[in-house]
Amino acid sequence: MSSNPSSDPLAAPRATGGRAPDVFKVGGWVPMRQFDEDEPVDFVVVGTGAGGGPLIAGLAEGGFSVVGMDAGPWFRPLEEFASDETEQNKLYWTDERVVDGANPMVMGGKNSGKAVGGSTVHFAMVSLRFRPEWFKSRTTLGYGADWPLDWREMWDYYGRAERALSISGPISYPWGPKRPRYPYRSHELNGAAELLGRGAEAMGYRWTPTPLATVSAPHGHSHPCVYRGFCRFGCSTNAKQSQLVTFIPRALKAGAEIRDLAMVGRIEVGADGRATGVHYMRDGKWRFQRARNVVVSGYAIETPRLLLASATDRHPDGLANSSGLVGKNLMTQSNQAVFGTMDNEVRWNKGPPSLSITEHWNYDDAKDFHGGYCWMAQGPMPIEWVTIQTGSRGLWGQRLRDEMEKYNHSVGLKMVGEMLPDERNRVTLHDDTDQYGLRVARVTYGWSDNDKALIQHALGQMQTSLEAVGARDVFRQENDTNHLGGTARMGFDRQTSVVDADCRSWDIPNLWVCDGSVFPTVGGVNPHLTITAIAMRTADRIRAMAADGTLNHPRRAA
Amino acid sequence: MTDSPAGRYPGYDVMDKRDTQSWDQVTRDVIDRRLAVPREPRFFTAAEWETLGALCARIMPQPDDRPPIPLPAYVDAKITERHQDGYRYATLPPQGEAWRRGLAALDAEAEEVHATRYHALDPDRQDALIARMQAGELTLPAWDGMPCKTFFEHRVLGDITHAYYAHPVSWNELGFGGPASPRGYVRMQLDRRDPWEAAEAHPGEEDRALRENRHVV
Numbered sequence: 001m002s003s004n005p006s007s008d009p010l011a012a013p014r015a016t017g018g019r020a021p022d023v024f025k026v027g028g029w030v031p032m033r034q035f036d037e038d039e040p041v042d043f044v045v046v047g048t049g050a051g052g053g054p055l056i057a058g059l060a061e062g063g064f065s066v067v068g069m070d071a072g073p074w075f076r077p078l079e080e081f082a083s084d085e086t087e088q089n090k091l092y093w094t095d096e097r098v099v100d101g102a103n104p105m106v107m108g109g110k111n112s113g114k115a116v117g118g119s120t121v122h123f124a125m126v127s128l129r130f131r132p133e134w135f136k137s138r139t140t141l142g143y144g145a146d147w148p149l150d151w152r153e154m155w156d157y158y159g160r161a162e163r164a165l166s167i168s169g170p171i172s173y174p175w176g177p178k179r180p181r182y183p184y185r186s187h188e189l190n191g192a193a194e195l196l197g198r199g200a201e202a203m204g205y206r207w208t209p210t211p212l213a214t215v216s217a218p219h220g221h222s223h224p225c226v227y228r229g230f231c232r233f234g235c236s237t238n239a240k241q242s243q244l245v246t247f248i249p250r251a252l253k254a255g256a257e258i259r260d261l262a263m264v265g266r267i268e269v270g271a272d273g274r275a276t277g278v279h280y281m282r283d284g285k286w287r288f289q290r291a292r293n294v295v296v297s298g299y300a301i302e303t304p305r306l307l308l309a310s311a312t313d314r315h316p317d318g319l320a321n322s323s324g325l326v327g328k329n330l331m332t333q334s335n336q337a338v339f340g341t342m343d344n345e346v347r348w349n350k351g352p353p354s355l356s357i358t359e360h361w362n363y364d365d366a367k368d369f370h371g372g373y374c375w376m377a378q379g380p381m382p383i384e385w386v387t388i389q390t391g392s393r394g395l396w397g398q399r400l401r402d403e404m405e406k407y408n409h410s411v412g413l414k415m416v417g418e419m420l421p422d423e424r425n426r427v428t429l430h431d432d433t434d435q436y437g438l439r440v441a442r443v444t445y446g447w448s449d450n451d452k453a454l455i456q457h458a459l460g461q462m463q464t465s466l467e468a469v470g471a472r473d474v475f476r477q478e479n480d481t482n483h484l485g486g487t488a489r490m491g492f493d494r495q496t497s498v499v500d501a502d503c504r505s506w507d508i509p510n511l512w513v514c515d516g517s518v519f520p521t522v523g524g525v526n527p528h529l530t531i532t533a534i535a536m537r538t539a540d541r542i543r544a545m546a547a548d549g550t551l552n553h554p555r556r557a558a
Numbered sequence: 559m560t561d562s563p564a565g566r567y568p569g570y571d572v573m574d575k576r577d578t579q580s581w582d583q584v585t586r587d588v589i590d591r592r593l594a595v596p597r598e599p600r601f602f603t604a605a606e607w608e609t610l611g612a613l614c615a616r617i618m619p620q621p622d623d624r625p626p627i628p629l630p631a632y633v634d635a636k637i638t639e640r641h642q643d644g645y646r647y648a649t650l651p652p653q654g655e656a657w658r659r660g661l662a663a664l665d666a667e668a669e670e671v672h673a674t675r676y677h678a679l680d681p682d683r684q685d686a687l688i689a690r691m692q693a694g695e696l697t698l699p700a701w702d703g704m705p706c707k708t709f710f711e712h713r714v715l716g717d718i719t720h721a722y723y724a725h726p727v728s729w730n731e732l733g734f735g736g737p738a739s740p741r742g743y744v745r746m747q748l749d750r751r752d753p754w755e756a757a758e759a760h761p762g763e764e765d766r767a768l769r770e771n772r773h774v775v
Contacts, residue, residue, distance in 0.1 A: 082585040082737070106645065108644025191749070237742075382723040405731055
């Protein structure tokens, strides 16, 4: 972009004056309905990512008045997404957070977006279903916590989410109950993905092209993926089916308003114990939007941060927190990897980074620890690659240069593994404040013995697979984590959970949480499709409750 | 360069693709701005700048047959322009303060052992201090409670190596295709190369690689 400040998406809100950016047309705009701040809207949704996006669209399509707020800017991908790792840091939540604990978590680009569309703007597009048993892992597998959702209903919503996002995937998926074929054909494999397949076959495991949210054939205004490989740094061609180019345009069409650069700092609760709206900063001023319902969709750090920061005399520990569980049971997923060098030219940066997968150890329970994991092919860009070399091997100087120059011959396998809920892993408020004057999140994390056992098992398996295809100089990346979950878990009662199956808080009937924080467990697959499916279900449930009169007055045991 | 004076990808220059379908305007503007980074410190003092320069030269040594990538300038720019990581270890202060304290402590450590500042040490002694920092063995009061190992891993290694591999010259050394929008790639399989990717100089084929790399557009 030019340096003209009016064209800087971070300098001033774009969605104003009855219009919003048209992400499909250079310099284009689409009309957008706008709502009065003093007139309560039916719903204000805080966050527009994997949870907020589908919920805003679903509620607007159901006839509700909806305002979505996002702290991040409204990017124009075709004009503003450079093919460059460093520049695209602008997609991430890089505001200060303090990390501590035995295994401090890496945040930023690993798991936190700050943009209209949230983390789906930079996510790796991996779109997997949970194993059905994970929705009842306590009962069926003996660990973690049960979800108040039925897997058969989720199976249906997964199908709807896959159609809404035009997921590209195989005709038949090797694991789990039957599912329909994916809406779009799977992508061509790159060299790194082919090597995963060879390694899996050598071990007797099934593997498959990964179901991905990037189109393999034209869809609407999206052209097929051109395999540029910068997926985790924003898709500049709109092949990636992020919320920014799917549910957000749908939401606008259905009459929702989305406010960009709108940082919500506090939820207001009235004397009657119901939420009345949100205080938010936009254009340098604190403002207030009145609402009949407030939904928090800020993901597992910002969601509890906002609930905790909204404490009042009546809710001294934060909103929706009579269970004491807001901010607790934070989970990430283990994201360790094994890398090596091939004689072949692999050139792993071409195409989406995770083109093939094996979920073998998500479905095989013959192991001496709880939880599952998958692994996928890898294609890190140079800065990611040097981070792995320095972080895992401590290399610097000439040795680092020499190792880096093997880039085009490198190959790797990376896991997404289930970490178990633990109340000691949590989000609290730190005394430091950010640019809005709000207390920053303190994120405390440590791995359990079970987490460590799972990681070691996976590292051994991935190493065997790489060595089976002839990789040399194999090394392990022992210290990496990614996706988040768990800090406002859903459950069966107000003592052991923050929200119910419909994502409604137990304590405040018109306060909802809809994002990855509601996960009681995270499973061994990337969470995006499950968050999307839950959000689509929540929109349907709210519409049904409005129809039967239980939206404002939930039927619940005392 | 370790393989040969011409490197693994002789004659390859990712900047040759600047005006092709692999680069769009936003990427050209971003790289132009990066190459125009101010070469003088805006955050660091003159003394800190000397120490940082010496440290960068040991963490990422550069060949002398080309102008060096100005690594200290990028470290300074990251702090000056407030590009944060999105998380901060509880034991580290904010990035500017961490750098300031760490560089002063390195000088103090050099003074303690060799009675001279860090940048004046010979390279072997500079490396030895880096190795002790990496091992967590530096504990003079100048660190003021900041663990030298955490500083090394999350500021020194991170900020310096990320700056290096953000620069197009480093992409030439990797044979990395660099910017790729809107053209992307077509030949995805093992051992296949699009004509707009770097050709590797396999033994005995250096001349062919050089010839092909002059036509990588």
